[in-house]
Amino acid sequence: MRIITVIALSISILTGLNSQKVEFKKERLEGVQKIATINFNDIDDPYFINLKNLEAPAVSGNSYKKYLSELKEGLTLSHPKNNNLPISKRSIVNPPETISSFSGLISPDVGIPLDNHLATNGGQVISAMNSQIAIKSSGGDDLVGFSLESLAEVLNLPDRFFDPRVLYDTEADRFIIVFLHGSDSENTNIIVAFSATNDATGDWHVYELTGNPNNDTTWTDYPMINVTQTDLVVTGNLIFDNQPWQTGFAETVLWQIDKTNGYAGVPLVTNLYQDIVSGSTFIRNLCPVESADESLEASTYFLSNRNFSVENDTFFLVELRGGINDPNTSIEIDVLISDVAYGVPPNAEMFFGELQTNDARVLEAFYLDNEIQFVGNTRNLSNNKAGIYHGTIFDVSGGRDVNLRHLIGPEFEIGYPGITHTGIDPGENDVILTFGHTAKNLNTGISAVYYDPVFGYSDIISIKDGEGYIGMISGPLERWGDYAGSQRDFSDPGTCWISGFYGNSARVNMPWVVKLTRPSTATPVLEQEISNNEIRVFPNPVAERFSMTFEIGELSSDIEILLFNQNGALVDKLYASTSIKSGLNEFSFDISTLSAGHYIIAVNSGRTKIASQSLIVSE
Structure with a gap:
């Protein structure tokens, strides 16, 4: 592998009419060698071995866990939960409908946290989680499955694998899997696997990127991924070894990887971007904004926010312009203010104990028709319970107004949302939102809601009822998330696949795969055809x-x-x-x-x- 250049370039920080210049670092590496080509059918895993720690580390390390725990304890005292919600009538919008559903597992053992993710080409579904990878038919039949430990053995890599992410590339008709290996600076890597064909059970080309690009005392955590016309984009947080939270976070970095070489199994070309800051503060948790439909973009947007704030209205829109082979790639950052605030959520109640909600970072986002829609966890500002936000950035190429809406269950708390575009005709920006639900008198399950920009939200419906609460870790605080998977079915417009989280009768967190469709009567039928553009307020x-x-x-x-x-x-x-x-x-x-x-x-x-x-x- 050769390091070609290290370049200092400028970032534009845009805040309305004000602009501020700072520097970022771009490092180009060529010749990243493939470590293996493996056929998933050949992985022999009769035991599905899974080793899990019942005092599982929190996202971004133990110092993060301690800090977040103290923050939520203070939040409980300063903003106690209540039942102050306005009385609402039944929505006129029909809810989403379930087409099919099945277990996301092949072996019944799971990891802590679940970290379930999903991708599909319409015929095959890859269900990935912290314990295993399960490949199923669209009807739920088991095709191939193996534990991450068995995959590590095949790749001759020690230590644990975690934080899997998977996507389907619509233009290449291929799959990509990304996961992490090792959680300290001496042993940290990003594993990237490209499918050689559109058959997820067949050959995969596997590569290894360092999780410690600065050769210091940091390691990579919490990857997020996206694909453009030419690139795979991977973001990750660099975390210092054994540091308190205030100094434990180093920065979020951005990898740009030539996807064509990956599909072909030849050495990769990569660009690594660092020092992405707003003012003097590193921007944290860059969530890639995916393309909503089959057409991929040449550039990539990312969203971030002030995820630890008790109450805040700031979002950061980051744009990486140019592909892997563009010598003039640039980054722009726009500081946006939403019309409604968000805040770090309290932990959510179960029959016994609580579910951890982490923070208010952006969890999923997509771009369509000059708009970005996105979701994340939040404290509902009406009753201080765990809820979610659903936001829209209007006129991305221009004024960039941010409209934020909060969703909360009528008698339960919700968290870890996914968002999928379900429009069929041009101008239809309707979506299905999915998320977990929980309460003292409601077992942990999965819910969904349909949103039409003209008529608003449907009622929340359960798409997988829980069978019990979660009871896997010693102590009253259980893991929830840290994310879930959702994807549009590009072969079946108006539908989507999701991988959610429910509690089974043995009090174990289990993945459940559901194919949903927008309602057969999506909205009241207007007497004329109009193209959806924007809706800015709730009905009052x-x-x-x-x-x-x-x-x-x-x-x-x-x-x-x-x-x-x-x-x-x-x-x-x-x-x-x-x-x-x-x-x-x-x-x-x-x-x-x-x-x-x-x-x-x-x-x-x-x-x-x-x-x-x-x-x-x-x-």
Whole structure:
């Protein structure tokens, strides 16, 4: 392996109209040799050996665990949980529907935490977790399975494997698996495996990258991955050995890897990016923003936030511009402010003990139609219970407004969400959100909700009921997460696959794979076709007069403002004009003549929707 260059380049830190220049380091390495080509069918694993520590280390090390525990203890005192939630009526949006479901395991033994992830090409499903890799048919039949310990033996690598991530490359029709090996600076590597064909049970080319790129006392933790037109992108946190949390985190680094060479099994070319900072602070936990549909992007966005804050509204949008062979790759960072705050979540209650919720980092995100949708854990600011946030960054190429919404179970807490795009036609930005649920009187299971940008959220439904609470570690605090897997089924538009977490009757955390579809009647059918663009607010009850704002980018003709009822039928044409001035506009009208109920106001130009908003008229 040759180190070609070490370059100091500039990052643009964008905060509105202000810009600040800092430096980052780019290191190019060529000739990263393959360590093996293995056929998954040939791995002989009759025993599915799994060794797990029942005092499992927390994500990002034990100092992180201690710090987070103290933070949550203080949070419990300063922000006690309550049941102060507004009374809500049943949603008019239908929930997602289950097509099929099955166990994500081949052997019943699991790791702590579960760290389950998933990828599929429509015919095969790879279910990966801290204990094993299980490859199944789309109908749930076992194809190939083996423990991570057996894989380590085949690769002649000692120590433990953990934090598996897996993805399906739509353009190459191939799979990629990434996991970590070793958790100290003397023994830390990133293992990357590329499938040689679209058959996940066949040959895989395996490579090893150092988890200690600076040859100091750090090791790599918590990888996240994405694929672009030319590259595999891997992010990871560098953690110092045996340091308290305040100094234990070194930085988050970014690997850019030539995926074509990986699929071919020839030496890799990589770029390593370091010193990614905002001001003087390293940006932590870079979550790659995936492409929502089959078309891959040339560049990559990443999202981060202030994940340890009790309450904060800041997000960091990082863009890596240029592919692996672009000599002029650059990084831009935009500091964004959301309209609603998020915060580190409290631990979630079970029948006995609690489930660990970690922090408020961004867990999954995707890009589509100049928007980014993303999810993560949060403290619900209404009742201080464990919930999730669902955010949208509108106009990514321009103003980048951030709209954040909180979700909470009516009588239970939720965590570790995934998000998958389920639109079929152009302009449809609807999604399915999945997450874990738990309560003192509700066993740990998996829930889902459907979201339509025009009509809002469906009711939360359980897609896998728990059979018991989790009781694997000594003490009252059990692991939950640290993440879950979700992916669009690119061979079956409108559907997605997810790997979630439930408690079985033996009080063990178990993975469950579910194929979901958006509802057969996704939303009330409107009497005209409109393309989804944006919705910025929750429906709120109003008494006498309704007002809304919307923005016209340029002079538009044939503007109509229409009123629909909850069934999607046109109630009235409220306003029409052949021209409206560009910029921000406010529309209002008296609602005293409307019957009580749920309405949708749509601002259209021809068959294009400019804006929409929900309206609830009270008695």
